[in-house]
Amino acid sequence: MQNSNEWENRYQQGQTGWDRGDVSPNLLHWLESELLKPCRILVPGCGNGHEVLALAEKGFEVVAIDIAPTAIENLRNSLKTRQLNAELIQTDFFTWELEKPFDAIYEQTSLCALHPDEWAEYEKCLFNWLKPKGKLFAQFMQTEEESGPPFHCDIPAMIELFVAQRWQWSEQHETEVVHSENLYEKMYFLEKTL
Numbered sequence: 001m002q003n004s005n006e007w008e009n010r011y012q013q014g015q016t017g018w019d020r021g022d023v024s025p026n027l028l029h030w031l032e033s034e035l036l037k038p039c040r041i042l043v044p045g046c047g048n049g050h051e052v053l054a055l056a057e058k059g060f061e062v063v064a065i066d067i068a069p070t071a072i073e074n075l076r077n078s079l080k081t082r083q084l085n086a087e088l089i090q091t092d093f094f095t096w097e098l099e100k101p102f103d104a105i106y107e108q109t110s111l112c113a114l115h116p117d118e119w120a121e122y123e124k125c126l127f128n129w130l131k132p133k134g135k136l137f138a139q140f141m142q143t144e145e146e147s148g149p150p151f152h153c154d155i156p157a158m159i160e161l162f163v164a165q166r167w168q169w170s171e172q173h174e175t176e177v178v179h180s181e182n183l184y185e186k187m188y189f190l191e192k193t194l
């Protein structure tokens, strides 16, 4: 389990191997296919926020959260440089008090960054942050390793975590996108059933 200082230290020391340095092709796919259309969207664990910038540019109302102050500061500077707007919140998403639920969530490498012992609590957060019928654009990291982070998000385990009573899975949108040499993500589009 990582604490906020560990994440902050990684940003301060430039140890951000997860960061592509650009917007994810997964997000571009969802935008181009119009599965994801401008709406009020949350990006939890946004990091440097390349996807936050892309969403803001496309006219989404974006709220982005991260526990690491440097990540939030970097993103604030990028938004300013590109004259874009998004609401940035530096906080622990497990204790964050939601004011207004979201139409959609873009989940990119936040789940896999958490220890599996925290996944059930994170799933509850994702569920509660969304409006009824809200959409979760999820990417499940595939490492085939037992240790982490990033932790392997085995699809059968994800189906148990995001249970059918609470989430409708849309398998027709599954694709795989390479993340780095040994890692890739499977992307799924889930809808809150209630």
Ligand SMILES: C[S@@+](CC[C@H](N)C(=O)[O-])C[C@H]1O[C@@H](n2cnc3c(N)ncnc32)[C@H](O)[C@@H]1O
Binding pocket: 007, 008, 018, 019, 020, 044, 045, 046, 047, 048, 049, 065, 066, 067, 068, 071, 091, 092, 093, 094, 108, 109, 110, 113
């Ligand atoms: C692997 S990084 C991914 C960052 C970004 N999504 C990306 O793909 O570049 C995980 C991010 O989650 C943030 N994070 C971890 N635990 C968190 C928590 N409890 N609340 C908010 N953010 C958290 C970290 O600071 C880090 O920026």
